[in-house]
Amino acid sequence: ISCSAADKTIVIGLAADSGCGKSTFMRRLTSVFGGAAEPPKGGNPDSNTLISDTTTVICLDDYHSLDRTGRKEKGVTALDPRANDFDLMYEQVKAIKDGVAVDKPIYNHVSGLLDPPELIKPPKILVIEGLHPMYDSRVRDLLDFSIYLDISNEVKFAWKIQRDMAERGHSLESIKASIEARKPDFDAYIDPQKQYADAVIEVLPTQLIPDDNEGKVLRVRLIMKEGIKFFNPVYLFDEGSTISWVPCGRKLTCSYPGIKFTYGPDTYYGNEVSVLEMDGQFDRLDELIYVESHLSNISTKFYGEITQQMLKLSDFPGSNNGTGLFQTIVGLKIRDLYEQIIATRAAAPLEATKA
Numbered sequence: 001i002s003c004s005a006a007d008k009t010i011v012i013g014l015a016a017d018s019g020c021g022k023s024t025f026m027r028r029l030t031s032v033f034g035g036a037a038e039p040p041k042g043g044n045p046d047s048n049t050l051i052s053d054t055t056t057v058i059c060l061d062d063y064h065s066l067d068r069t070g071r072k073e074k075g076v077t078a079l080d081p082r083a084n085d086f087d088l089m090y091e092q093v094k095a096i097k098d099g100v101a102v103d104k105p106i107y108n109h110v111s112g113l114l115d116p117p118e119l120i121k122p123p124k125i126l127v128i129e130g131l132h133p134m135y136d137s138r139v140r141d142l143l144d145f146s147i148y149l150d151i152s153n154e155v156k157f158a159w160k161i162q163r164d165m166a167e168r169g170h171s172l173e174s175i176k177a178s179i180e181a182r183k184p185d186f187d188a189y190i191d192p193q194k195q196y197a198d199a200v201i202e203v204l205p206t207q208l209i210p211d212d213n214e215g216k217v218l219r220v221r222l223i224m225k226e227g228i229k230f231f232n233p234v235y236l237f238d239e240g241s242t243i244s245w246v247p248c249g250r251k252l253t254c255s256y257p258g259i260k261f262t263y264g265p266d267t268y269y270g271n272e273v274s275v276l277e278m279d280g281q282f283d284r285l286d287e288l289i290y291v292e293s294h295l296s297n298i299s300t301k302f303y304g305e306i307t308q309q310m311l312k313l314s315d316f317p318g319s320n321n322g323t324g325l326f327q328t329i330v331g332l333k334i335r336d337l338y339e340q341i342i343a344t345r346a347a348a349p350l351e352a353t354k355a
């Protein structure tokens with residue numbers, strides 16, 4: 001059974017290392033689409049899938065071909081392509097895109113074993129999130145839009161310490177060791193995927209505080225590829241110009257070290273891009289409306305939608321800085337892309353069948 005071209009599933013790829021904010025981003029995205037994503041009902045309680053009205057998010061760890069013991073025996077990490085089944089990933093993502101339900105394996109993060117599969121029905125939007133959504137060229141070609149979350153080593157370290165030390169009782173030394181051990185495979189197999197992404201969110205230490213090494217205040221860059229169909233990059237004040245803007249003053253409360261936005265054209269891995277950057281953090285989230293009103297091409301449905309989203313999810317990590325702001329903006333751009341694709345198919349059903 002396959003559905004008509006008009007409601008063919010749209011596939012989005014989200015790549016990042018683990019512990020870099022993918023699930024937080026997914027919760028922001030499904031919120032933009034108007035509903036929280038929940039685990040599938042009645043299935044395996046350890047399922048990694050999240051389902052909402054419009055969107056199904058699957059975790060690519062489910063395509064591990066080697067379980068935890070298998071990886072230990074062979075001496076490969078989860079980041080290594082040899083620990084992952086790209087043939088099956090391709091077949092199943094393609095089937096869903098063609099309107100066919102699949103029995104997807106489940107990687108159990110608690111036991112480290114592969115559990116019996118779960119049925120995934122074709123949603124309106126399928127998000128594949130994980131370590132390798134853009135690694136295999138066949139899978140990559142199935143993506144209608146792709147995002148890479150690029151967390152710099154300094155910031156990754158700060159986040160891991162916060163989570164693994166505070167919440168999981170690991171020592172500073174063991175956290176350092178585990179990051180170091182993953183680094184060669186991360187550099188070889190994960191990081192290179194960013195060249196293929198339509199949007200990259202880069203998270204770096206602030207430049208507003210000299211020699212900052214706390215990793216609390218962040219400089220976040222939204223790198224948007226030019227010339228992507230149905231994706232018009234966001235801009236600040238004047239499209240294509242180079243802008244530097246410190247909005248602190250009468251309309252925005254900024255305590256030390258303040259906030260600085262920059263915007264302009266650039267090249268990224270040989271591609272023309274627009275880059276919007278925010279360094280610093282908001283003191284008062286409701287004042288974000290002042291920043292929002294100066295941005296264009298943000299794909300909102302009403303004035304203040306970004307601010308409303310950010311206020312609604314204010315307890316999520318990154319809500320007071322560029323990570324939350326840019327994740328929200330990318331969510332709005334994906335909604336816009338989805339609506340444009342649907343509208344194009346409705347207007348030209350024959351064209352859509354051929355595509």
Ligand code: ADP
Nearest residue numbers: 017018019020021022023024159163317318323
């Ligand atoms: P992933 O799904 O990639 O493993 P999560 O979204 O679960 O990542 O985030 C993992 C942890 O990283 C969070 O618990 C939080 O401590 C930290 N984190 C994620 N995003 C941010 C952010 N934007 N700002 C600060 N910390 C963050």
Ligand code: G6P
Nearest residue numbers: 017018061068071077078112131
């Ligand atoms: C998942 C995560 C990896 C993590 C792995 C644990 O696959 O996506 O990032 O490294 O689990 O692997 P391990 O071999 O330590 O159980």
